[in-house]
Amino acid sequence: GLLSSVKLRIDEDRSRNGRFLLTGSQRFHLMRDVAESLAGRVAVMELLPFSWAELTPHRERSMENCLWNGGYPDPALAPAKRDPWVRAYLDTYVERDIRQLQNVKDLWAFEQFVQAVALRHGQPLNMASLSRDSGVSQPTAKKWLALLEASYLILLLRPWERNYGKRLTRGPKVVFVDSLIPAALTRQPSAEALVAGSMGGAFFEGFVASEAAKVFTNRGLKPDLWHWRTNDGHEVDLLIQTPGGLVAVETKLTASPNSFHTRGLRRFRDLAGDDASREALLVCRVKEPQPMPHGVTALPWHKFPAWLDEQISGERP
DSSP states (O other): HHHHHHHHHHHTTTTTOOOOOOOOSOOOHHHHHHHHOOTTOOOOOOOSOHHHHTTTOOOOHHHHHHHHHHHHHHHHHHHHHHHHHHHHHHHIIIIIIIIIIITTHHHHHHHHHHHHHHHTTEOHHHHHHHHHHHHHHHHHHHHHHHHHHTTTEEEEEEESSSSSSSSSSSSSEESSTHHHHHHHHHHOOOOOHHHSSSSHHHHHHHHHHHHHHHHHHTTTTOOEEHHHHHHHHTTEEEEETTTTTEEEEEEOOOOOOOGGGGGGHHHHHHHHGGGEEEEEEEEESSOOOOOEEEEEEEEGGGGGGHHHHHHHOOOOO
């Protein structure tokens, strides 16, 4: 009823913009009703969890704490709330947004599926493996992945479309929008163990990709993000389309980068030619930006969001 009344008020004077601000935390019903009632009369903006830039004015945050507490307001600003908040979030997300609204009848199977996806955070997806480990068919796995993406739980980084190199990996890479969720689902014992453990590199890579998505989204833009991987071992964790070209980004937890860490970047730029930006990044744990051979810059992880925002906006320091 509300949207019908808003529509009438808008149509009384179409020259006046911005009179109404509608917010909602639940996408499925909201967007269906908006599409039915306000087509041609509304601009839709997406709001993801807090970005690094939004959180840094409030507290000093280490890499470990960034990944452990995530960017949702309650656990990010009040870490003592982390554990009860994430349990409640997962319960209400699965029960309300997915099971009830999208007619997922087997709740236990869906929970097992989400956990299997969490174990693949920051990694290319093999649908046959995901289907086998979660116990659902591949068509069901694809459908449920689409639900996770539509409800802002995950990002799917599609493979770069042009054939730069032979025998490319064709599957998407899955990244959770907020690291708190896969940290809880994979039962990480602590912030320090998360970074030091076997999934530490994947969590770091996911954080960088998520921050890139937030930079685009917070400017009202659709994220132009991909990944690139060949079957013979060459890969680039993240490709970003910017006005200056396609930026290749590799992520490493190291604080001592070397030329071995940049081999995927060099290989991609050789193959991409003029499509690639002159700048390529190795995002890592160095304290200050460091020039490296072959036009690669080692960039501190906490400076990456501001760097990308400057590329997108066209503003340079």
